[in-house]
Amino acid sequence: MSAPLGYIGIGLMGLPMTRRLLAAGRTVTVWNRTTEKTAPALADGAILGDGPAGVARAADIVCLCLTDTRAVEAAVFGPGGVAEGGAAGKILVDFSSIAPDDTVRFRQRLLDECGMEWVDAPVSGGVPGAEQGTLAIMAGGEASAVEAVRETVMLMAARFTHMGPSGAGQTAKLCNQVIVGCTMAVLAEATRLAEDAGVDAARLPEALAGGFADSIPLQLFVPRMVAGQHEPPLGHGHTMLKDLDNVRTLARETGTPLPMTSLAAETFRLLLARGGNDALEIYKLSARKRLD
Incomplete structure (x- = not known):
């Protein structure tokens, strides 16, 4: 539970989820495409990362919550993306909702490029669930990776269910x-x-x-x-x-x-x-x- 964390995407869901991690005493490095949106998280003790790559370098577990497939791909594989700062032993937890086949493809690409694992973990419960820590989260990925992030994810959720291999959560x-x-x-x-x-x-x-x-x-x-x-x-x-x-x-x-x-x-x-x-x-x- 002492592993440094990262959170990319400080929006309607990302902000309250980040705040729950901070309230639990975790170290969280954050980044958002619109920097101004990180201000509330920074006021609560988060650290501003130097782009997605900087977040990945600073964190062992990188959380991601973005709008769609294009935004996820850009944050992970674009210039200065997570893949540039990732390494074996680190895990990306994607709370975004994207197509299952894109998740499978992205997971393999991230593993090939830097050795970092990918857990797809879309959420249900909306903003109230994010604020109250009562989200239902469905996970896909390697069992070892899912279990490695379980305690961290449960700081933001009431349920975290491993549904199967990569893409099953989506x-x-x-x-x-x-x-x-x-x-x-x-x-x-x-x-x-x-x-x-x-x-x-x-x-x-x-x-x-x-x-x-x-x-x-x-x-x-x-x-x-x-x-x-x-x-x-x-x-x-x-x-x-x-x-x-x-x-x-x-x-x-x-x-x-x-x-x-x-x-x-x-x-x-x-x-x-x-x-x-x-x-x-x-x-x-x-x-x-x-x-x-």
């Missing part, structure tokens, strides 16, 4: 997004139906608590939908759509029919085209944020 996250993406669309429809029928939709979470329709998304998002609340942000619509598109790619490769997921993905695509990328625009399906 596949499990895609299954998670099938459920979450479809649920978000259905919750928005239920909220609008209640309001259109003259029922106070704000009372749905209370009324349905403990029943078969109850869920964390129901309790968390329906009040925000009713209020048309977008701040503080809990995520971005473009991130969900990226994940659902990755789900559909995997489904085509495996011959898996996903009619509900396909509809949810196209609903997100429509709403983002009309409303923009900066919020979970699925709220616009709710009664007070209708699309005419």
Whole structure:
């Protein structure tokens, strides 16, 4: 537990996760493409790294949480990337959500270039889970590497489940997004139906608590939908759509029919085209944020 840590990507998820590591007394070197975003972490005791390579040189375990495959590839293999500062015995833990086949390819490339292991560890639980340390994290990779980072990861999570070899964590996250993406669309429809029928939709979470329709998304998002609340942000619509598109790619490769997921993905695509990328625009399906 004394191993120095690194964290690349100090965003909505990365900042609270880094803060939990710092609160546990760990030494954390951080880097973000927009340096200003590291200020809160630095104020809490983090050290500013000299690019991703500098973070990798300073840390035995390098955590990564970035938007998409392109951002991950640039941070790890681009000029001044993690691969330049990595070495055998170090481990990269990627909390980003990217396609499983990209993870498998990146893991082998990093191992070949510098001997550093790669654990794919996408997360579920959103910003509240990151702040409270209650994230569910699904891991793929060599068992020895997963176990080597378990104590560190558990400072940020309630569960850390090894799902199988490289890419298995990302596949499990895609299954998670099938459920979450479809649920978000259905919750928005239920909220609008209640309001259109003259029922106070704000009372749905209370009324349905403990029943078969109850869920964390129901309790968390329906009040925000009713209020048309977008701040503080809990995520971005473009991130969900990226994940659902990755789900559909995997489904085509495996011959898996996903009619509900396909509809949810196209609903997100429509709403983002009309409303923009900066919020979970699925709220616009709710009664007070209708699309005419």
